Amino acid sequence: MPVLTRLIPSPVVVDIRAGALDDLAGILSDQRIAPTGRLAFAISGGSGQALKDRFAPHLPGADWFADADGTIDGAVRLADSIKKAGRYDAVVALGGGKVVDCAKYAAARVGLPLVAVATNLANDGLCSPVATLDNDAGRGSYGVPNPIAIVIDLDVIKAAPPQFVRAGIGDVICKISAVADWELSNRETGEKIDGLAAAMARQAAEAVLGQSGTIADDAFLTTLAESLVLCGISMSVAGDSRPASGACHEISHAFDLLFPKRAALHGEQCGFGGAFATYLRGDHERAGQMTDALRRHGLPVLPQDIGFSEQDFVEAVRFAPQTRPGRYTILEHLDLSTDQIKDVYADYAKAIGS
Template sequence: MPLLARTVPSPLVVEVHPGAVAHLGDLLADGRISSGGEVAVVVGPGIGKEAAEQARKGLSQAEIITISAGTHSDALALADKLKSRNFDAVIGIGGGRLIDTVKYASFRQGLPMVSVATSLANDGIASPVASLDRDGHSISYGAHIPIAVIVDLDFVRRAPIRQLRSGVGDAIANLCATADWQLSHIATGEAIDGLAIAASRSGAEAVLRHPGELTDDDFLSTLANAHILGGTAMAIAGTSLPCSGACHEIAHALEEHHPGAATHGEQAGIGGLFATYLRGDLPLFAEMAATMKRHALPRTPSDIGLTVDQFATAVAYAPRTRPGRYTILEHLDLDVSALRARITDFVDDLT
């Protein structure tokens, strides 16, 4: 009987625990990523500098580069800087915007990238996607999945609590994304990948049902692992669909219409909760709503300073943010008036 198998793209090294940054040099050597420490360590103006100094003890040949992060032009500027030496790898230490900037710059230069997360606001720490601002829009660029993912819980615990809440919203929104992908398969015949769905859903469900508080090490480990599984799911599938459905369409629409109203993960959480309500999956809706309430995430338009009308307008616009994607929004194809009525019922059920 023939044995069929496939190669699953994933990081070579994954470390999630307190004090991980101090052992970065050993981790890279043990993983055969860099034995001599000939690496670029890229940080932003924040906590990444402190982490880089800890890491430098085991990376004596490292060059530390401080950048501004988050835009396509930032990534291109970093890519030019990486031409200065023959680096073994590029290490990005910081939050999601820094990680995505380094991810895309290293991809442009054909260098392996090590993701060292100091916050858990979204799944960018391990994904093959870099979300960068360009001409006023958030655009997702394909990149290689990080060759290693390091999460130092000592640094993550010090991140603003809102970043951790954002990470919870982004993680549990994957339950909406996978449901949308399965809906597309039924309605349009779009191919799905069961392994990618299993990876994405298992991480999201672990966060959804974990009884711990936001700053507990065990909860933070679960959240970090959920983001790593989400990133791996996207690499397995070769698409962002395991982690991006109506939830992220709504998140991107809210960002375009009302920039700064909420973090990306908070927007994805609200979007995923409302899309789950539209889908009629009331048991999951109740469970998501309870978890979001327990962790003090926003759940309704008013929680992020928006009216029902403003939210309805953004949701009606949401499918335009990802043309060609089929989610519950495209499936129902509700106009603003119909959305307004559904949103009113949604809010009533939450209050």
């Protein structure tokens, strides 16, 4: 019998609105999430305490764990603490990207579903099947299940440092380049491409690219949050990070590895990395649209915007393919020398205006 459809792993609850956290107890009592009300909350050791003070009185069946520090060691400790403490229906990550990634890994390790309650929109990790954690070698990506529920309170997002929200914009817009890299690999190497996953990631990027307003507007934040969720689900559809990660992410990872003490936020680096990769691809008009949007929201479009020199950027682009061995993007396709990277960067900087 032919396959008529396919099942897509996705959250059973996606709640994105102002005031969503006011209904958190009710959302978590959903019988599909926590039938007994036993919940393990993962928070950071710092700002997480204020969140605990706010919600603990309304969640008497919850235990709180402050081990979510964004490292693989912390994620293992969190999993061990949850396992030793008792039986739970689910793990709830309450915080930013480091907390969510740490909790995703820990939940997978103990075999529990995860509820992601994001307090900023810095990247698509809030709904992705990947946990990015610091380790002894720098930073690694670990496969995990998607969250069973996503809760994003726009009032909380507005209270977060603006830089974190802007980083999420860069992480979404760069999907235009990531999908183009995937299509390039399909043409040049025969790599299989999943049309649904590509469409989800690309349309998420287009939605943010074309959305008017600012990070102070609920309508814009809703579009950004929904787009980040869709990007995460697109990776589950593909069974790979391919629809969300191409040369843009290779360049960002190169910054992280080469300049660990100077690296900016992931989404900031991916945003202008994606614009540069799009320019490399010869799509100068689209690269201009991307840099215009990044500038409009206060994001970097040139390395000096976040404290890097032209030479730093050239070095990062040259090193970038080594961060994802086996991945084929415009960087691997062109295989530019250092001098060629310098020349094309000069053209890019001139084209977009410094």
